[in-house]
């Protein structure tokens with residue numbers, strides 16, 4: 326039997342291994358030159374003046390919430406169609422999480438629904454503090470409209486950009502920090518590039534950058550300008566309650582080496598997506614992602630919707646039949662508000678976000694990654710079509 330096919334997979338080559346081995350031989354395992362070098366590379370790629378690399382994407386989101394001063398009374402909104410971490414970061418600071426339904430075409434937060442929601446809060450005398458918008462699957466949100474709303478209603482805008490490294494919005498690869506107050510990356514192996522575990526915060530705002538850098542390492546400063554005293558070289562001060570969310574030089578060396586391959590990774594993902602686009606066209610059973618000309622999708626995922634109501638086959642059966650063929654797909658995502666924790670503590674329920682729930686009922690994520698062969702992509706696509714039609 327052929328090798329199993331998953332929805333995503335990392336790619337490591339000899340140059341990655343050599344880059345890591347070099348750090349191991351160098352003597353500096355963490356907080357050496359590689360962290361800064363990786364941060365600079367990310368700054369260049371994303372046209373961002375500041376970058377802080379951290380231990381993972383969730384830590385990046387947590388630090389942003391802390392740096393933006395979220396607290397118990399704060400209201401922070403995200404999309405229900407995302408990984409739990411985009412919402413959990415709101416809970417870490419004790420703030421109140423809420424969701425805004427997605428747009429049916431883009432699968433990202435719908436700005437009209439968002440404005441409606443913010444107005445409702447205003448009638449109740451409350452303000453929304455921040456919005457964590459997710460470039461789901463690698464498709465940029467409607468950032469122009471989101472920025473307009475952020476200025477109009479003065480809330481902070483975060484781009485959870487974990488799916489979208491290499492995406493372009495209005496032909497701009499540096500869109501993430503242009504429109505949002507900060508953007509977050511993850512370098513988990515399933516994402517575009519990997520550091521094993523890792524993440525980053527990018528921003529245009531020097532104060533925000535200073536805060537997250539301080540909080541990344543225990544809230545400790547060695548900068549004489551920020552200390553109340555300076556009795557000698559040994560001295561440092563803890564000025565905030567921070568965490569150890571540092572990333573190592575070993576990881577960042579891998580990240581730098583992986584970034585060199587990003588253009589190839591993206592090219593392959595886009596070629597696979599184009600194949601699926603063509604393969605699944607011409608049937609009302611399949612709904613493919615629609616990508617306008619001024620957007621470049623990064624295809625962390627290829628979300629195919631299947632109208633199971635038109636079929637005899639259920640999604641459960643489809644997954645079981647594909648597993649027999651050694652094809653193991655996933656669904657992205659179970660709407661976050663429907664997880665037991667969110668139901669239990671915040672009272673969310675079925676029907677709260679109908680577009681997200683409808684999307685969830687139809688979505689399957691097709692395999693899309695650099696090392697996926699043409700044969701594997703067509704084998705998977707043929708099987709799905711054969712089972713559905």
Ligand SMILES: *Cc1c(COP(=O)(O)O)cnc(C)c1O
Nearest residue numbers: 381382383408410411487511513
């Ligand atoms: C992966 C991911 C995260 C979290 O990243 P980790 O590095 O795994 O902590 C956050 N948001 C989204 C949308 C993600 O896909």
